[in-house]
Structure formats: C-alpha cells, structure tokens
Amino acid sequence: MKSTTRPLAPxxxxxxxxxxxxxxxxxxxxxxxxxxGNFVTHVVQGDLLYLSGQGxxxxxxxxxxGKVGADVGVxxxxxxxxxxxxxxxxVMQAALGDLERVVRIVKLFGMVNATxxxxxxxKVVNGCSDLFHDVFGERxxxxxxxxxxxxxxxxxxxxxEAIVAFR
Numbered sequence: 746m747k748s749t750t751r752p753l754a755p756x757x758x759x760x761x762x763x764x765x766x767x768x769x770x771x772x773x774x775x776x777x778x779x780x781x782g783n784f785v786t787h788v789v790q791g792d793l794l795y796l797s798g799q800g801x802x803x804x805x806x807x808x809x810x811g812k813v814g815a816d817v818g819v820x821x822x823x824x825x826x827x828x829x830x831x832x833x834x835x836v837m838q839a840a841l842g843d844l845e846r847v848v849r850i851v852k853l854f855g856m857v858n859a860t861x862x863x864x865x866x867x868k869v870v871n872g873c874s875d876l877f878h879d880v881f882g883e884r885x886x887x888x889x890x891x892x893x894x895x896x897x898x899x900x901x902x903x904x905x906e907a908i909v910a911f912r
Contacts, residue, residue, distance in 0.1 A: 762844070762845055763847065764844060766880050766881075767880055774835040775832070775835050776835065778799060778832055778835075780797065781899070782898075786840070787837075792910055793851070793908055793909065794837065794908070794909040794910075794911055796836050796906055798854075798856070798906040799829050800832070800905075801826070801901060801902060802832060808899060810858075811858070811902050812858055812859065813859045813863055813902055814862065819868050822869040825872065825902045826869050826871070826872030829873055830872065833873070846912055847884055848910040849887070849909070849910045850885050850886070851888065851909060851910050852888045852907065853873060853887055853888075853907050854906045854907075855892070856894050857902070858896060858900065864893075866892060866893050870903070870905065
C-alpha cells in the first residue's frame, strides 16, 4: 500500500525554527495550564510525547465555554482550537525544553462540544492543525480525528490531545 504522508522538508535557516515562527506570528507561549484532575500534562514513552487534552484556556485562567452550533459559531470555535494549540505547544516546550526536538506532530484528536446536528467539527479543529503547520512547517502536518461530543469538562468548546515524535 502506498504511503499518503508528505516528505518532511529540512529546516534551512534559523528563521525557520518553531520559536522564530511563533515570534513572527506574535505568539508568546504561556506557562502550560495545570491539569484539572488526577493526571499529568504529558507522558514520554520512547521517542513519543503524548500530550493530555488541552482546552481553550488563557494564561489568566479564563476559558471559553459553550456549545458549538448553538451559542458559539465555527469561526469563534476555530479561534478556540487555535488557542488550544498554543497551549499544546507550551506543554511541548516544557516537556522537551526545545521545540526543535519535535520531529513530527504525529496525531491530533480533537473533540468539539457541539449540538447533535452540528457537522463542521473538522473546520473547528483546523484552528489547531493550521497553527501546528504555521509553527512547525511540514513537521506539523499530522493525522487527525475531529469528533463532536455532548459535553466537555467545564463546558469548554474544544479539547485537543496530541502525539508528537521527538529526538
């Protein structure tokens, strides 16, 4: 069976680092949000970093809650998924110490707190996927699932977890 993955492009200059890309995007990484239960933000197993689900939490602790398809629209939820992606990158930085250790974002699992008739889950989770591509370039291209759920912790609009290959 033929692989559908794209080849990874080598980094050519210092301007192509994840930190440089974050700076160009105007993104300062926050401290990783603490877990809200009896778990850790990440687990390292071999050369894989498993990131626990993160949500759209601001550095001051504010979070975005609501039901997508009812009181939250797709564009707003996309922004929430992007913020969630920033929180995931913050956990990567804390866990690895250097984002250049990221070889590839392997997989995202995106959960959207949605009404039963909402069907644009992929458009919402694209907020995180697009951010990962913007920050990591071809290393940020990943496999993904995007599903709708009846509720999420604290009523947040989106929760996303990730698997990251690193060196």
